[in-house]
Amino acid sequence: xxxxxxxxxxxxxxxxxxxxxxxTENGSVHALNDVxxxxxxGEIFGIIGYxxxxxxxxxxxxxxxxxxxxxTISIGDRQLTDLSDRQLREERRTIGMIxxxxxxxxxxxxxxxxxxxLELTKIKKKQxxxxxxxxxxxxxxxxxxxxxxxxxxxxxxxxxxxxxxxANNPRVLLCDEATSALDPKTTDSILxxxxxxxKSLGLTIVLITHEMSVIQKxxxxxxxxxxxxxxxxxxxxxxxxxxxxxxxxxxxxxxAANKVKHSxxxxxxxxWTRVRIRSVDARLIQRHLSSLFGRxxxxxxxxxxxxxxxxxxEETIVAxxxxxxxxxxxxxxxxxxxxxxxxxxxxV
Amino acid sequence: xHMFEWTQNIDWPSMLLSTGQTLYMTIISGIxxxxxxIVLGLVLFLTAKGGLYENKIVYQLIASFVNVFRSIPFIILxxxxxxxTVLIIGTMIGASAALPSIIIGAAPFYARLVEIGxxxxxxxxxxxxxxxxxxxxxxVWKVLLPESLPSITSGMTVTLIALIGNTAMAGVVGAGxxxxxxxxxxxxxxxxxxxxxxxxxxxxxxxxxxxxxxxITRRVDKR
Ligand SMILES: Nc1ncnc2c1ncn2[C@@H]1O[C@H](COP(=O)(O)OP(=O)(O)OP(=O)(O)O)[C@@H](O)[C@H]1O
Ligand SMILES: [Mg+2]
Numbered sequence: 129x130x131x132x133x134x135x136x137x138x139x140x141x142x143x144x145x146x147x148x149x150x151x152t153e154n155g156s157v158h159a160l161n162d163v164x165x166x167x168x169x170g171e172i173f174g175i176i177g178y179x180x181x182x183x184x185x186x187x188x189x190x191x192x193x194x195x196x197x198x199x200t201i202s203i204g205d206r207q208l209t210d211l212s213d214r215q216l217r218e219e220r221r222t223i224g225m226i227x228x229x230x231x232x233x234x235x236x237x238x239x240x241x242x243x244x245x246l247e248l249t250k251i252k253k254k255q256x257x258x259x260x261x262x263x264x265x266x267x268x269x270x271x272x273x274x275x276x277x278x279x280x281x282x283x284x285x286x287x288x289x290x291x292x293x294x295a296n297n298p299r300v301l302l303c304d305e306a307t308s309a310l311d312p313k314t315t316d317s318i319l320x321x322x323x324x325x326x327k328s329l330g331l332t333i334v335l336i337t338h339e340m341s342v343i344q345k346x347x348x349x350x351x352x353x354x355x356x357x358x359x360x361x362x363x364x365x366x367x368x369x370x371x372x373x374x375x376x377x378x379x380x381x382x383x384a385a386n387k388v389k390h391s392x393x394x395x396x397x398x399x400w401t402r403v404r405i406r407s408v409d410a411r412l413i414q415r416h417l418s419s420l421f422g423r424x425x426x427x428x429x430x431x432x433x434x435x436x437x438x439x440x441x442e443e444t445i446v447a448x449x450x451x452x453x454x455x456x457x458x459x460x461x462x463x464x465x466x467x468x469x470x471x472x473x474x475x476v
Numbered sequence: 477x478h479m480f481e482w483t484q485n486i487d488w489p490s491m492l493l494s495t496g497q498t499l500y501m502t503i504i505s506g507i508x509x510x511x512x513x514i515v516l517g518l519v520l521f522l523t524a525k526g527g528l529y530e531n532k533i534v535y536q537l538i539a540s541f542v543n544v545f546r547s548i549p550f551i552i553l554x555x556x557x558x559x560x561t562v563l564i565i566g567t568m569i570g571a572s573a574a575l576p577s578i579i580i581g582a583a584p585f586y587a588r589l590v591e592i593g594x595x596x597x598x599x600x601x602x603x604x605x606x607x608x609x610x611x612x613x614x615x616v617w618k619v620l621l622p623e624s625l626p627s628i629t630s631g632m633t634v635t636l637i638a639l640i641g642n643t644a645m646a647g648v649v650g651a652g653x654x655x656x657x658x659x660x661x662x663x664x665x666x667x668x669x670x671x672x673x674x675x676x677x678x679x680x681x682x683x684x685x686x687x688x689x690x691x692i693t694r695r696v697d698k699r
């Protein structure tokens with residue numbers, strides 16, 4: 129038997145020469161222009177672009193909520209653009225989708241919302257209840273089963289959305305700006321949940337966003353969409369390291385500038401000692417940072433904090449100024465707690 | 477005969493009978509109005525431009541039917557519908573004979589309220605249901621109706637109260653009920669007490685409906 133999750137390079141979603149033109153009263157809008165994409169099984173594929181670039185249109189084409197004007201869309205060996213309405217509905221049950229504004233039914237409780245996709249298929253009551261309980265546990269909403277969406281926070285609502293999207297064991301999860309309505313901390317928790325699901329279920333995730341940080345945190349591949357065209361595409365690492373198109377450079381640049389903002393004056397610290405601290409536990413890093421800040425003879429600035437590519441660890445780069453022995457003793461304190469430290473640029 | 481009494485005494489049994497007739501007309505026509513209004517409201521919503529069953533011809537047909545019957549003053553509607561009433565009920569006198577005109581007067585009004593309620597359902601939720609592979613029929617039953625339930629109940633409350641007004645008016649043309657007793661035994665016989673009591677009873681019925689309607693609406697609204 130072959131395990132499909134191991135053949136990581138297997139192509140799952142394919143868009144070929146897709147055009148989308150909306151006809152409106154004020155003329156036609158060319159929302160997507162000759163878009164071709166290939167998304168492999170098990171990967172987290174990010175699509176980034178400014179408002180109006182056509183991101184939502186693109187992701188809605190993947191489950192045919194929007195019909196392409198021309199071109200073809202296929203998932204696995206099924207060409208969605210050829211399916212009848214009935215076949216398309218069946219196919220959609222294997223494609224989960226989550227939304228920026230969650231789109232839960234306010235008239236249903238958490239458990240009932242998660243039950244919705246299960247009610248559409250003929251599933252036995254016992255089986256259904258077990259599935260709901262499993263899903264609630266998976267997204268960490270135990271105890272909230274009978275709460276209504278109006279009683280939940282944004283992050284909790286999105287967890288319900290994710291559980292609902294996963295109910296019928298889809299192969300693909302589409303995320304339309306799934307974290308754009310959430311604060312940074314909640315965004316991180318939702319992104320970690322998505323990453324966890326991707327890892328544990330081998331689920332292919334397509335997500336769209338206008339924030340490079342979201343791409344950097346969980347995606348392995350990225351496509352940049354500008355005015356309806358894909359202008360750049362590749363592995364996230366490569367695109368980050370060598371952004372070619374001006375728009376990509378803007379996104380990467382804005383992302384870097386955003387981080388510098390947290391680190392204060394960057395010019396004056398160019399000759400400080402730089403240290404990379406790495407741990408699987410972001411909170412542990414935070415704790416050590418605050419104790420570093422508290423040390424009497426040291427000046428400490430955080431330069432960058434980010435999740436390592438595959439999400440298995442967090443890294444923080446700090447700049448430290450002070451007597452060498454003070455720095456050494458501070459770092460050995462960090463090391464003794466199991467964190468990895470690496471001096472990038474010593475200057476004493 | 478109480479019609480010829482000049483005392484202020486009230487014939488309670490006939491007042492009770494009239495109240496019963498009013499309740500009968502209200503309940504029966506209320507049920508029909510509820511069902512018909514939801515069906516018409518759904519058809520209007522679903523066949524409208526961009527709707528799940530977009531259909532210009534059906535929409536125009538139902539929309540004009542609703543608009544016409546909503547605009548005709550009730551008292552004229554009763555007269556216009558006499559042939560239909562005789563056809564269905566067999567007579568044009570009595571509580572049952574008032575039902576067709578009351579229903580046809582109220583259902584289009586309620587249909588519009590239902591349609592407005594359906595329009596308020598979040599488009600995103602409908603889209604989410606489509607993305608999950610729901611059929612149009614499943615969307616109607618599992619999304620549209622439950623999500624617009626507060627509008628459906630509050631609209632029904634408003635409609636029922638308007639409908640009671642119409643039962644009283646129907647009373648003037650022989651439907652029976654509190655309208656008849658207030659007009660015939662009260663006004664015509666110059667017995668103001670009867671008119672007064674009949675009015676109070678109608679007010680009490682209206683208040684009860686309003687109160688119950690508000691409670692139900694609040695109960696179903698989890699927003
Ligand atoms: N249903 C529609 N009818 C007409 N034009 C549309 C429709 N949906 C989108 N468009 C147009 O298509 C273009 C792309 O829209 P789309 O919603 O895909 O952008 P987006 O990248 O998702 O933007 P945002 O970040 O603001 O959500 C825009 O010019 C938009 O006005
Ligand atoms: Mg969008």
